[in-house]
Amino acid sequence: MVMGRERSIWWVAVLGLMALVSSAWLMSTPMNANAHEFSLGTLKIDHPMARPTAPVAKNGAVFFTISDFDGPGDRLVSASTPQAARTEIHKTSIVNDVARMEKVDGVAIPAGDAVVFEPGGLHIMLMGLKGQLVEGDSFPLTLEFENAGTVEVDVKVEQYHAHDEEGDAHKGHH
Numbered sequence: 001m002v003m004g005r006e007r008s009i010w011w012v013a014v015l016g017l018m019a020l021v022s023s024a025w026l027m028s029t030p031m032n033a034n035a036h037e038f039s040l041g042t043l044k045i046d047h048p049m050a051r052p053t054a055p056v057a058k059n060g061a062v063f064f065t066i067s068d069f070d071g072p073g074d075r076l077v078s079a080s081t082p083q084a085a086r087t088e089i090h091k092t093s094i095v096n097d098v099a100r101m102e103k104v105d106g107v108a109i110p111a112g113d114a115v116v117f118e119p120g121g122l123h124i125m126l127m128g129l130k131g132q133l134v135e136g137d138s139f140p141l142t143l144e145f146e147n148a149g150t151v152e153v154d155v156k157v158e159q160y161h162a163h164d165e166e167g168d169a170h171k172g173h174h
């Protein structure tokens with residue numbers, strides 16, 4: 001009698017744990033499957049983000065990774081957002097030890113490969129911000145590709161977890 005009761009309590013505990021684990025798994029699977037990733041055909045745009053800006057800042061920058069691992073490749077030709085008066089594709093490069101940005105007409109996404117937009121390199125430049133970029137907020141950004149067409153992604157405003165050269169480059173350039 002005592003043994004039986006202990007056993008059944010044990011089983012309730014085991015079943016409860018299993019239910020907990022499986023529900024956690026069920027909940028986490030769809031979230032991980034679109035862990036802030038957007039797709040357009042075979043193109044994937046992973047984790048679009050922008051750093052918070054100061055209240056008076058006129059410009060901001062968006063970073064992400066675009067890949068076409070299973071596709072024929074494409075070309076990013078433009079970006080636009082209601083968050084800024086003008087949006088350009090920029091590339092930062094070091095010339096004579098000075099970081100400078102220049103506008104590029106497009107960025108090739110090679111077949112079976114990925115292109116990283118990151119501080120100190122490629123970025124989407126937001127010029128004439130319509131409002132301060134506040135950590136925790138997000139805003140829409142439309143990306144246009146030569147062949148695949150357009151896709152709207154959601155840009156999260158958050159700290160960039162890497163080196164921070166781009167901020168200085170922006171100050172110097174604009």
Ligand SMILES: [Cu+2]
Pocket residue numbers: 061090091101123124125
């Ligand atoms: Cu720029």
